[in-house]
Amino acid sequence: MSALLDVDGVTLRYKTSSAVITATERVGFSVDRSDRFVLLGPSGCGKSTLLKAVGGYIKPSEGRMRINGREITGPGADRMMIFQEFDQLLPWKTVLANVMFPLLTARRMPRKEAEGRARAYIEKVGLTRVVDAYPHTLSGGMKQRVAIARGMAMEPDILLMDEPFAALDALTRRTCQDELLQLWNETKFTVLFVTHSIAEAIKIGNRILLLSPHPGRVKAEVIDVDKVSAEDGSAARLEKQIHDLLFSEPATAH
Numbered sequence: 640m641s642a643l644l645d646v647d648g649v650t651l652r653y654k655t656s657s658a659v660i661t662a663t664e665r666v667g668f669s670v671d672r673s674d675r676f677v678l679l680g681p682s683g684c685g686k687s688t689l690l691k692a693v694g695g696y697i698k699p700s701e702g703r704m705r706i707n708g709r710e711i712t713g714p715g716a717d718r719m720m721i722f723q724e725f726d727q728l729l730p731w732k733t734v735l736a737n738v739m740f741p742l743l744t745a746r747r748m749p750r751k752e753a754e755g756r757a758r759a760y761i762e763k764v765g766l767t768r769v770v771d772a773y774p775h776t777l778s779g780g781m782k783q784r785v786a787i788a789r790g791m792a793m794e795p796d797i798l799l800m801d802e803p804f805a806a807l808d809a810l811t812r813r814t815c816q817d818e819l820l821q822l823w824n825e826t827k828f829t830v831l832f833v834t835h836s837i838a839e840a841i842k843i844g845n846r847i848l849l850l851s852p853h854p855g856r857v858k859a860e861v862i863d864v865d866k867v868s869a870e871d872g873s874a875a876r877l878e879k880q881i882h883d884l885l886f887s888e889p890a891t892a893h
């Protein structure tokens with residue numbers, strides 16, 4: 640079976656008026672259906688840039704990216720992005736209208752069907768009681784849940800999550816991570832998740848790609864993360880191993 644997402648030898652550059660900045664260099668990985676695939680690396684290693692490229696917003700200078708065997712040439716409803724910022728919702732629309740919006744515009748779904756689907760996903764993230772509220776009345780964690788419901792309601796092939804919980808307090812962050820895993824258990828969606836937290840990568844991912852500091856290159860891939868557990872201390876051991884891999888030379892495969 641071929642991979643859902645295939646990233647092959649991808650170099651991403653930004654051209655500013657004074658310089659060319661290489662964000663990632665010849666990065667390759669592939670994501671299978673139902674993977675919780677994490678891109679992990681220090682600040683500035685190009686994780687967000689990679690995610691935006693998969694989203695179709697940045698074109699590679701070299702290499703290629705394919706989803707379902709098709710070359711990625713621009714954004715599409717098969718890939719939905721969820722960002723860190725709390726202001727990604729439309730402030731003049733209610734929770735329900737925010738979740739319905741891309742269903743009506745990108746999917747061109749009839750209003751009644753869009754509303755039914757939006758309500759179902761709002762319920763999945765536990766926000767039915769605020770369905771008619773406006774974003775400014777919600778907490779940061781609730782806004783992120785709405786953004787997740789909106790992304791999931793589109794039923795994309797892959798959810799692209801860029802540090803979605805990084806701006807939350809520690810307790811809310813943990814709750815949101817648990818809820819995301821709970822949702823995954825229910826629907827087995829595919830997610831490409833960016834973080835610079837090793838603990839979060841281990842908690843969320845079943846596979847983790849380690850990227851070197853700027854410019855980002857693949858250091859190693861950690862597989863079978865699901866087998867580690869907090870109880871027997873294997874999660875703590877893996878955390879230490881990943882830390883050593885990320886911050887030591889030379890790169891070794893795990």
Ligand SMILES: Nc1ncnc2c1ncn2[C@@H]1O[C@H](COP(=O)(O)OP(=O)(O)OP(=O)(O)O)[C@@H](O)[C@H]1O
Pocket residue numbers: 653654655660661662680681682683684685686687688689835853
């Ligand atoms: N719009 C831009 N123009 C020029 N350079 C950029 C732009 N966006 C990012 N960069 C540079 O590209 C490199 C990778 O940035 P990117 O945001 O992808 O890293 P990151 O790993 O996601 O970092 P963080 O965890 O801090 O968000 C950095 O050196 C950054 O300064």
